[in-house]
Amino acid sequence: MSTSQPHRTPDIEIARVRRAPRWGVFLGIGVALGVVLAFVLTAFGNFEASAATQVAYPFGQVFGFLLLGTVPAGLAVLGVVALLFERAARRTERVVRVDHESIAE
Numbered sequence: 001m002s003t004s005q006p007h008r009t010p011d012i013e014i015a016r017v018r019r020a021p022r023w024g025v026f027l028g029i030g031v032a033l034g035v036v037l038a039f040v041l042t043a044f045g046n047f048e049a050s051a052a053t054q055v056a057y058p059f060g061q062v063f064g065f066l067l068l069g070t071v072p073a074g075l076a077v078l079g080v081v082a083l084l085f086e087r088a089a090r091r092t093e094r095v096v097r098v099d100h101e102s103i104a105e
Helices: 023-044 059-091
Strands: 007-017 094-104
16 A cells, blocks of 8 residues: 655745835824824813803813814824835845745645
């Protein structure tokens, strides 16, 4: 009784390897920074009664309106930072040889 070994055919391919930033992490940090900035501006800002209308806005309303500006700004700033890291990583990519084996019986 003889056992036959499966025939392996190695293929050598060329691949490019580089480190790329995780876009989701950068954008998530941008959102978090936007929320923190809105909170700090609301907590330490002087948002008393308006001189023109004599209306005092509650903390939550001011915080919400500031979120509308600071969150997109945080997304944009850290999106640009991630894009710059992506471009810098493109310059440092390496070309490597990869052995790809497929087993056929």
